[in-house]
Amino acid sequence: MDYKNMEMRMVYAHTLNELIEENPNVLCLEADLAKASGTNPVVMEKHPDNFIDIGVAEANMISIAAGLANEGKVPFCASFTCFASRRVYDQVTISVAYANNNVKIVGTAPGITQGPNGGTHMDFLDLAIMRAMPNMHVYSPCDQFELRAVMRHMAVTKQPTYMQLVRSKVPVLREESCAFDPLKAVRLREGNDVTIVTTGYMVQFVMKASDELAKEGLGAEVLHYPSVKPFDGDALVESAKKTGAVVSVENQNILGGLGGVVCETLSERRPTRVKRLGVPDRFGEVATEKYLLDKHGFNVSHIVDAARALARSR
Amino acid sequence: MSASAATAFVKEDYDELARKLRFIITDIICGAGSGHIGGALSLVEILITLYFRIMSVRPEEPRWSDRDRLVLSKGHAGPVLYVTLAEKGYFPREWLPTLNQDGTRLPSHVDQVQTPGVDMTAGSLGQGLSCACGIALASRLNKRNNRVFCIIGDGESDEGQVWEAAMFASHYKLDNLVAICDYNRMQIDGTTDQIMDLEPLADKWKAFGWEVFDIDGHDWDILFSTINKAVAVKGKPAMIIARTVKGKGNALVEAKVGSHNIKVPDKKSWDEYLDACGCRYDLPYCRGE
Numbered sequence A: 001m002d003y004k005n006m007e008m009r010m011v012y013a014h015t016l017n018e019l020i021e022e023n024p025n026v027l028c029l030e031a032d033l034a035k036a037s038g039t040n041p042v043v044m045e046k047h048p049d050n051f052i053d054i055g056v057a058e059a060n061m062i063s064i065a066a067g068l069a070n071e072g073k074v075p076f077c078a079s080f081t082c083f084a085s086r087r088v089y090d091q092v093t094i095s096v097a098y099a100n101n102n103v104k105i106v107g108t109a110p111g112i113t114q115g116p117n118g119g120t121h122m123d124f125l126d127l128a129i130m131r132a133m134p135n136m137h138v139y140s141p142c143d144q145f146e147l148r149a150v151m152r153h154m155a156v157t158k159q160p161t162y163m164q165l166v167r168s169k170v171p172v173l174r175e176e177s178c179a180f181d182p183l184k185a186v187r188l189r190e191g192n193d194v195t196i197v198t199t200g201y202m203v204q205f206v207m208k209a210s211d212e213l214a215k216e217g218l219g220a221e222v223l224h225y226p227s228v229k230p231f232d233g234d235a236l237v238e239s240a241k242k243t244g245a246v247v248s249v250e251n252q253n254i255l256g257g258l259g260g261v262v263c264e265t266l267s268e269r270r271p272t273r274v275k276r277l278g279v280p281d282r283f284g285e286v287a288t289e290k291y292l293l294d295k296h297g298f299n300v301s302h303i304v305d306a307a308r309a310l311a312r313s314r
Numbered sequence B: 001m002s003a004s005a006a007t008a009f010v011k012e013d014y015d016e017l018a019r020k021l022r023f024i025i026t027d028i029i030c031g032a033g034s035g036h037i038g039g040a041l042s043l044v045e046i047l048i049t050l051y052f053r054i055m056s057v058r059p060e061e062p063r064w065s066d067r068d069r070l071v072l073s074k075g076h077a078g079p080v081l082y083v084t085l086a087e088k089g090y091f092p093r094e095w096l097p098t099l100n101q102d103g104t105r106l107p108s109h110v111d112q113v114q115t116p117g118v119d120m121t122a123g124s125l126g127q128g129l130s131c132a133c134g135i136a137l138a139s140r141l142n143k144r145n146n147r148v149f150c151i152i153g154d155g156e157s158d159e160g161q162v163w164e165a166a167m168f169a170s171h172y173k174l175d176n177l178v179a180i181c182d183y184n185r186m187q188i189d190g191t192t193d194q195i196m197d198l199e200p201l202a203d204k205w206k207a208f209g210w211e212v213f214d215i216d217g218h219d220w221d222i223l224f225s226t227i228n229k230a231v232a233v234k235g236k237p238a239m240i241i242a243r244t245v246k247g248k249g250n251a252l253v254e255a256k257v258g259s260h261n262i263k264v265p266d267k268k269s270w271d272e273y274l275d276a277c278g279c280r281y282d283l284p285y286c287r288g289e
Helices: A008-022 A039-046 A058-070 A081-086 A089-098 A111-120 A126-131 A144-156 A200-215 A233-243 A258-269 A289-296 A300-312 B011-032 B044-054 B075-088 B093-098 B128-141 B160-171 B201-207 B220-232 B267-275
Strands: A026-030 A051-053 A074-080 A104-108 A137-139 A161-165 A186-189 A194-198 A220-224 A227-229 A245-253 A273-279 B069-072 B148-153 B177-183 B211-216 B238-243
Touching: A008 A026, A008 A039, A008 A074, A008 A144, A008 A161, A026 A039, A026 A058, A039 A051, A058 A074, A058 A089, A058 B128, A058 B160, A074 A081, A074 A144, A081 A089, A081 A104, A081 A111, A081 A126, A081 A161, A089 B128, A111 A200, A111 A245, A111 A289, A126 A137, A126 A161, A126 A227, A126 A245, A126 A258, A144 A161, A186 A200, A194 A200, A194 A233, A194 A258, A194 A300, A200 A220, A200 A245, A200 A300, A220 A233, A227 A258, A233 A245, A233 A258, A245 A258, A245 A300, A258 A273, A273 A289, A273 A300, B011 B044, B011 B075, B011 B093, B011 B267, B044 B075, B044 B220, B069 B075, B069 B128, B075 B093, B128 B148, B128 B160, B128 B177, B177 B220, B201 B211, B201 B238, B211 B220, B220 B238
Parallel strands: A026 A051, A026 A074, A074 A104, A104 A161, A137 A161, A194 A220, A194 A245, A245 A273, B069 B148, B148 B177, B177 B238, B211 B238
Antiparallel strands: A137 A227, A186 A220
């Protein structure tokens, strides 16, 4: 299949079909957003017995998934990030994480990618609140191939997990054969002047920024964290020792998410100057991605400016 | 009565077991210094009937795949499940007085990770019936014939998620699911009539597509025959509205709104609660005092 030219949600659906064919215990759960997740009709028609639509009842979906997981099923539950995280936070906390039931939660259309649905649906907190939950792993793959590797890992590990899923097609950044190890950051660029830490949807923008910095003679080391939790602190500390300057870039509120874990890690292990880029503690709104990136100060040129300023202030 | 399932029902023996378990529930809650006594005492006959007369389980193999499952969605009633599981032999009776003590495996609210025989964690109200739906659906997908029981509270039924699960269970025709509502008509802040009236409760469940039974939740014969009828329902889930008395069997708390959670500040108070059981039993454990 031509995953490279596919929307991420279609990659999600087709990969889910593969996982179901390899292990019939894998299930696809939806809460009336199966078209938005890509699984209607791809999974629904091919594996109707493994496809369960719960209706507009996300809390019910998560607790049902916990019961299914308790019996050895591997339910993948998808909804918009706002509903897959904040709306069901108590169900995820108790029925899934505290009870250690093997549920896979997929938050679709993260952050600014929620566009036309606006402030009610645009969620900038899911990485932060999911990361703050014991027993929970939190992933954010950056492209089609990494998404497949992450999903394969999720299907074979007994581990409550939350994964962000960008729905649109994104530029391919990883090899088709790339592996996923939640304990390892992915160093996409080597550099000595500044470290840029990012995850998920923002990786493509950070790569462009590092190209721009290279034109200026500044070497940016790009660390991508497909797993925000567990967090590979060693990779960050090693890079910070080398560059002495760290910029974090995320499609999230700068409070508590990737920028949060970067600051926690460095302040304890290697105090380093940090600049966090993302949404500065604001709600979302109906807007294009470009408008939001520009408004909140984390477009490519903002990343370049922040990295340059930090690199020169060392 | 021995820990193995009784082969013949002798009412006097079951009455005696219920009195004994109520005494132990009272003692371990007093030992913990506080606890949810009212909603534990109201479930004694229901849990004894399930575990000693209805459910197919193996205490020596708590996760046996073909066992019948129980989700105690009103997870704060943990103590009544613990005394029943200990009586069945899931774990030593010596564990019972560790209720809510540091490092215990018997927490106030039921925990599948901690306690052998607890099929599902519960405590944040409203989630357990959904979990039971997932378990029942998995049983069907796995082509197992086990039954899934779920006990919800009446106060818990204020939670919207209960009704989401109610819709799901009937839409998916989960006839391997039997729910029991502990209808003692009291919640923390007052009676259910005062705080959030549930009536007409049976009609609500019927309207949601369930087969509904409305019974006395303390009558051995009615409980046994009704649960069997509920298990036999085909094509839809079954709800047993069990009319119970909160705090039943302990004169200090019986039928009292304040019985939801008691504080037991000292030995004198502890003794008063034990006396209020109306009978004394030798406790099947020693306290490390």
